[in-house]
Amino acid sequence: MTTVSFVPVALTRRQAALVEAAAARIFPTTDTPGATEAGVVNYIDRALAEAYPGLLSLYRSGCRALAGESKRRYGVDFLKARPDQQDDLLTAFEAGGVDGFPKAKEFFGTLRDHTMEGVLGEPAYGGNRDLVGWKLVGFPGHQYGYEDAYINKVVDLEPKALDRPYPTKEAWNA
């Protein structure tokens, strides 16, 4: 089973599916969008191809360990495990308590950081699709500035993101 709807460039489709499933537990979809809707796996795959190639082997071994540990504990693949089982597994990784995979804690920490980068980073890097992360937390993104100081009130500006900032106010707001 794979839910990944794009062709990954650094990860295999299988690894991408595992990463997407784990990210969906780290920042779950509730009544608001989560990691899946933000396109976190897309962000991570591109980051591993471009900025963090040195972490690819950690992802490879981490995915293997995630799948192996799920099979061992629950007799099913991680992708088919129940959400509470997936959470228990990720909790074990976070604590570093996975036999035969000493990098469990490091893998979880990296995956969590990258998940949040994919939720809260610039959409130009493949995540934060439709600015779901910024809308969720209330960050209006790349504003030219703030004419109001917004003292103790919600910033009611439409969030925006620029692929590439522009030097003039007119171009910025265009």
Place this chain on the structure above:
Amino acid sequence: MPNNPKAVDVVIVGIGAVGGIMAKQLASAGLEVVGLERGPMAEFEDYASKDSIRSITRRNFDERVRHEPISVRQREGAPSAKRFTSTPVNAVGGGLAIWTGSATRFMPDDFRVDSNEVQAGVADKARADLTGYEIRDWPISYDDLEPYYERFEWEMGVSGDADANPFAGPRKKGYPLPPLRQGARNELFGDACARLGYHAHPTPNGILSEAYQPPAPYDTRIQERPACVYCGQCNNYGCHVQAKLSSAWTSVPVAFETGNFDLRTNSKVFRIETGPDGRATGVSYFDPDGNVVEQRAKVVIVASYIYEASRLLLLSGKGKRGLANSSGQVGRRITAHGDVRYTGIFDDYIVNGFIGPNSGMRMDDFNGNNFDHTGVGFIRGGTIGTSGGGTPLERYDAIPPGWPRWGEAYKEYLAKYYTRQADVTSHPEALPHRENFIDLDPRFKDEWGIPLPRTTFAFHQNEHKMWAFLGEIEQQILREAGASEVWGFPTNRASRWAGGTVMGDDAGDSVVNGYCQTHDVDNLFVVGASVFPTMTGYAATPTVCALAYRTSEYIVGASGLF
């Protein structure tokens, strides 16, 4: 040598805050100046970028900037590790490209720690254990620097309220611009401090609160720049409206205008050359293609960050000791700021910490020698203030202890509290300690095969006691401001380095004199935070810029240099 460009009057190594000012001042005096900058000329698009993945997560505000490694270890005998650091920024403007803007003058007492605190009994009353520390006065005073602080503030444009901080030193003129708008920080930090009896004020800031061009008698050739728009992305970002000062759009364009300034970017200096008489004859550098070039000059100015200042002297000269090091003090007496940071979340108050400026309100009631140290167990202190850095990628780990770090509850937390949190921080002073120094790494080399500067550095007892004390005050302020939960801790993270080429009157135990001129080599100057005998609770920028103006004036007026 493949080529041997003609001798010039002055060569400046590093065109950052100091190098830019000195290039402007010296070229304006008719001297022929070559500037060698190891990084590129930052383009406007790089400054304009508000890309948090690039600037915060990947720490690379300009993709063309080559991050050079240093090596670090905590104590002598321990193995060193190679580390890439985003400060200093290897580009024209240096750290000013991405600084926060915090631009406070040092206080008069900051120049007299030995006299006013150690000798005068403050340390005894405090019951401070100063074992291992190397404390001495500066050979120059606040009064010596006062006119140059003024020139820095009026030429580069500093926004502030000269009457707001009762601990500030005397000044002949106020700031050229009123303080930046503080927004919620006034209500939270300012009001809480007022209720507690502390003296909160807007941080004097190298960011323009109004459009500004220096008036006469200051340098009116400096271009007009617009006011801050409060985008909130100062620290680690370039400024897309150029309201934040950088050499790249203040001093450097004026230096070019003189016709006497030749800037060579992506040029890495690796040695100061000397003649048979021991005087400096110029520098050797790798040009952008990797060729070795020697630039001869009558005066050599090292205006780089502290790692490079010590390294360059240690790499030069004839003997093992390096150049200008008869005192053995090159690389010694390095200091840095610590980082004591507490965070509060507010159930009933929306902070919107992503709105600028990053360097907001602060108070100096527990900085330097401003308070009664009786029994506290340490001397000195730190400025305490609100801190910036409000984009989501800087805040997703700001979670109270015991709260989930992922999953549904974490998501709910972030959705509710991202806009309802504030930091109160201090970057307290560390005193120079004999176990802290820079030397050449015996193992690690840079891409040109030159040994890395190795820092051996740890914080010691005076700092640890100070951090605990300041942390209590920070928590008190956040609770007074109404935070429902407060957490944090001092970290061992060191930033804002100083020392390594210490300034002093005695050639036997210092590297440069009060004019940043090396005792051993009269036509060699080292200008920057590396000359500080002690650090203070403030960032170094205004003081290094004041030194740059003062040293430039000295060089122009000195006899026998040209």
